[in-house]
Amino acid sequence: MEAQITNSSLIENQNPFALLQSISFLINTNINANKGKSLNDPLFEEIYSLYSKLFMYSNISCSTLIISLIYMDKLIQTDAITVDNTNFPYVITGLMFIAGKYNDDCFDGNNYSKILGVDIHELVQIEFQLINLLNYSLYVDSDLYNLYSSNLSKLYSQQ
Numbered sequence: 001m002e003a004q005i006t007n008s009s010l011i012e013n014q015n016p017f018a019l020l021q022s023i024s025f026l027i028n029t030n031i032n033a034n035k036g037k038s039l040n041d042p043l044f045e046e047i048y049s050l051y052s053k054l055f056m057y058s059n060i061s062c063s064t065l066i067i068s069l070i071y072m073d074k075l076i077q078t079d080a081i082t083v084d085n086t087n088f089p090y091v092i093t094g095l096m097f098i099a100g101k102y103n104d105d106c107f108d109g110n111n112y113s114k115i116l117g118v119d120i121h122e123l124v125q126i127e128f129q130l131i132n133l134l135n136y137s138l139y140v141d142s143d144l145y146n147l148y149s150s151n152l153s154k155l156y157s158q159q
Contacts, residue, residue, distance in 0.1 A: 016062050020055060022156045023069050024048040027092070030076065031084055043085055050089055050115070051096075057111040060100040066148050067140050068092070068099040071130075080133040089116060094126040102138045 028044040055065065072095055075081045083091050093116045100106040113123040131138070 016055060017052065018156050019062050019065060019152060020048060020051045022152045023065060024051055025155065026069065027072070027083065027088065031088060047088060047092070050092055053115045054093060054096050054112065057115065058096065058100060059106055060096065060104050063145070064096070064099045064103045066145060066152065067103050068095040070140050070144060070148055071095045071099060071134060075133055090126055091130070094123070094130045097123065097127055098130060098138065
C-alpha cells in the first residue's frame with residue numbers, strides 16, 4: 001500500500017489560501033501563456049475563487065492541492081489536454097476530486113458537483129475521462145511532490 005503524502009514543512013506553516021494563490025497564479029499563467037499577467041487578472045480571480053470554494057467545502061488537505069497541480073501538469077506535458085478559459089473549472093474540479101479520493105480518502109462528490117454546477121453523474125464522467133487521460137497513473141513520488149511544494153513556496157515568497 002502506498003503511503004499518503006502529507007504536508008511538508010514548507011506548506012504546513014503557510015496559510016492554505018497563500019498556497020491556493022500560488023497554484024492559481026501558475027494555472028492562470030499557463031492558460032494565458034503570458035507570464036506578465038498580474039494577480040488582478042479576471043481569469044486569475046475566477047481560478048482562485050474556484051480553488052478557494054473547493055478547498056473550503058471539500059475537506060481536502062494542502063498536499064492534495066499540490067497533487068492536483070501535479071496531475072494537471074502531467075496532462076499538459078503529455079498534450080493529453082489543453083486547459084483553457086472554457087474548461088478549467090471542469091479540469092480543476094475533476095483533478096481535485098481525484099486527488100482527494102487518492103490522497104485524503106474523500107469520496108463524497110456532492111460538494112464538488114454543487115460548486116461546479118453539474119450533477120454527480122456528470123462529475124463521475126469527468127473523473128473517468130481525466131483518470132483515463134492520466135493513464136491511470138495517480139501515484140506521486142515524494143521527490144516530485146517535494147519539488148512542487150518547494151517551488152510553490154518560492155513562488156509565494158516572490159509574490
